[in-house]
Amino acid sequence: MAAVAITVLALGHSEPTWSMRRQHAHLSDEALVALVARGDEPALAELYDRTGRVAYGLALRIVRDERLAEDAVQEGFLAVWRTAAAFRAERAKASTWILTLVHRRAVDLVRREERRRTEPLPEEISVRPGEAETPTDEAAWLRYERERVQSALAILPDTQREAIELAYYGGYSQSELAERLGVPLGTIKSRMFAGLARLRELLDESQQEGSWRPEFTS
Amino acid sequence: METGIHELTAAYALGALEPDERREYETHLRGCEPCQDELASFSSVTEALAVAASGPSPRLELRDRILTAVRAEPQTVVPFAPRGHRALAAVAAVAAVAAVVALAIGLWATQLSGDLDEARTALERERATAAVLADPDARNVALEEGEGRLVVAPSGQAVLVLQNLDPAPAGKTYQMWIMGDGDPQKAGLFSGQESVDVVGVDGTVQSAQVVAVTIEDAGGAESPSSEPIAGSVPV
Numbered sequence: 001m002a003a004v005a006i007t008v009l010a011l012g013h014s015e016p017t018w019s020m021r022r023q024h025a026h027l028s029d030e031a032l033v034a035l036v037a038r039g040d041e042p043a044l045a046e047l048y049d050r051t052g053r054v055a056y057g058l059a060l061r062i063v064r065d066e067r068l069a070e071d072a073v074q075e076g077f078l079a080v081w082r083t084a085a086a087f088r089a090e091r092a093k094a095s096t097w098i099l100t101l102v103h104r105r106a107v108d109l110v111r112r113e114e115r116r117r118t119e120p121l122p123e124e125i126s127v128r129p130g131e132a133e134t135p136t137d138e139a140a141w142l143r144y145e146r147e148r149v150q151s152a153l154a155i156l157p158d159t160q161r162e163a164i165e166l167a168y169y170g171g172y173s174q175s176e177l178a179e180r181l182g183v184p185l186g187t188i189k190s191r192m193f194a195g196l197a198r199l200r201e202l203l204d205e206s207q208q209e210g211s212w213r214p215e216f217t218s
Numbered sequence: 219m220e221t222g223i224h225e226l227t228a229a230y231a232l233g234a235l236e237p238d239e240r241r242e243y244e245t246h247l248r249g250c251e252p253c254q255d256e257l258a259s260f261s262s263v264t265e266a267l268a269v270a271a272s273g274p275s276p277r278l279e280l281r282d283r284i285l286t287a288v289r290a291e292p293q294t295v296v297p298f299a300p301r302g303h304r305a306l307a308a309v310a311a312v313a314a315v316a317a318v319v320a321l322a323i324g325l326w327a328t329q330l331s332g333d334l335d336e337a338r339t340a341l342e343r344e345r346a347t348a349a350v351l352a353d354p355d356a357r358n359v360a361l362e363e364g365e366g367r368l369v370v371a372p373s374g375q376a377v378l379v380l381q382n383l384d385p386a387p388a389g390k391t392y393q394m395w396i397m398g399d400g401d402p403q404k405a406g407l408f409s410g411q412e413s414v415d416v417v418g419v420d421g422t423v424q425s426a427q428v429v430a431v432t433i434e435d436a437g438g439a440e441s442p443s444s445e446p447i448a449g450s451v452p453v
Contacts, residue, residue, distance in 0.1 A: 024414060027416075031348060031351070034348070034351040034352045035351060035379070035416075037351075038351065038358055038367060038369055038379070039358060039367070040367075040379065041285060041288060041289070042381065042414060044284075044285070044288060045281070045285060048281055048284060048285075049281075052276060052280070052281065053272060053275050053276065054268055054269050054271075054272050055268075056272075056275070056276035056280070057268075057271050057272030057273045057274075058268045058271045058272070060271075060273060060274075061271035061273070062271075066277075069276075070276065070277070070280050070283070073276065073280060073284070074280070074283060074284050074287060077284045077288070078284075078287055078288065078291060081288045081291060082291065085354060089352070091254065091258065092258065092261055093261065093265075095265065096261045096262075096264070096265050099264070099265060099268045100233070100264070103233050103264075103268065104233055107233050142269065142272045145266065145269045145270055146269070146270045146272065148266070148270075149266050149267060149269070149270035150270065164232065164267075167229070167232040167233070167234035168232045168233065168234075168264065168267050169267075169271065171233075172234065173234050173235060173236050173239075174229045174234045174235065175236060177234070189225050189226070189228070189229060190225075192228040192229050192232060192234065193225060193227070193228040195228075196228045196231060196232070196260050196263055197228075199263050200259060200260065200262070200263045203262065203263060203266055
């Protein structure tokens with residue numbers, strides 16, 4: 001059904017590797033969240049199929065441990081389940097909201113565990129043993145997006161890139177960052193703000209230039 | 219700390235606030251439109267940062283683990299927007315949901331039938347359905363027969379969500395009925411999809427009434443001719 005390709009917004013729209021039927025494949029992410037708010041489990045499963053891989057990758061990047069990353073994703077999706085009724089589609093995309101919840105859980109875990117490493121993007125994290133990276137559209141798109149974001153990050157001034165990476169991937173709060181880097185809190189705030197604003201510009205530009213996924217152009 | 223709270227938007231978007239700062243900012247956010255806009259404009263950036271972090275796929279067990287945990291978890295329904303804005307928020311939410319759903323259904327219907335009027339009707343119907351599902355005041359009514367639920371808005375508009383229903387046999391259709399005192403009212407036809415049906419109920423459902431589904435000859439019947447294969451408990 002062609003309509004599915006057009007309207008499945010998001011992050012995932014992956015072919016699941018498991019054999020379970022995708023009961024809600026024809027619904028938008030936002031419609032799925034509305035169903036989850038009504039206690040619909042297959043809708044939650046479909047949201048997981050669409051966003052789970054990205055959510056897990058993000059959690060793993062932050063906590064650097066597979067078990068903890070799984071915990072973060074699980075707690076994040078439980079939060080989706082519990083609070084779906086509070087989601088307002090006019091405020092954010094459903095995928096952004098889900099990733100925010102997972103990110104928050106991962107950051108909570110890493111702050112609690114004091115388990116932080118702050119190296120740049122983990123090129124060394126590769127494919128799970130025994131699981132060949134299949135050349136799917138999703139894998140290709142993830143690679144493309146990663147390169148796009150990395151080249152945008154590379155253009156930022158070092159101090160701004162550092163603030164963004166340590167905060168978003170390292171789980172450091174702004175106060176912790178100020179202390180760690182030995183600069184006033186106000187400086188950290190401006191670096192984050194200037195960095196995000198610049199990144200937004202750069203990503204908008206590269207999106208317009210090279211997007212080959214029509215549903216990502218807005 | 220009131221001055222300068224706007225400038226926490228970037229740190230909030232990056233998840234870089236301490237829990238108490240976060241709560242304070244969220245309280246502020248509810249009443250500050252510039253901050254809401256700013257935050258929305260950062261969301262594509264943080265989402266891109268998230269996607270860029272992706273590595274290996276999670277283990278397949280994680281999916282089962284999550285669904286098992288969810289089953290053990292009672293849901294709390296927490297209205298978020300302040301009372302006065304709720305109606306408006308619901309309308310906006312519905313518009314967003316409906317726009318996407320409508321596109322899918324509209325295209326799908328057009329493909330099937332090549333008939334624009336039919337597509338338009340399907341679209342209207344789908345909008346109404348999304349409106350009920352997104353209404354924070356709608357409630358879930360359990361099914362006595364069949365798998366799924368009936369969602370009823372305070373207006374009496376209702377949506378039936380049925381799982382694992384086979385497509386209607388050739389020459390037959392599923393027909394919905396609103397039943398209470400008196401004769402059952404016809405409440406619409408549907409053919410049954412592969413494994414989930416989300417269908418708007420024609421008419422309004424009043425307190426103590428029941429929505430039921432029977433199998434009828436194609437085109438529908440004037441009154442139910444067989445035992446319901448699905449039905450709600452009284453609303």
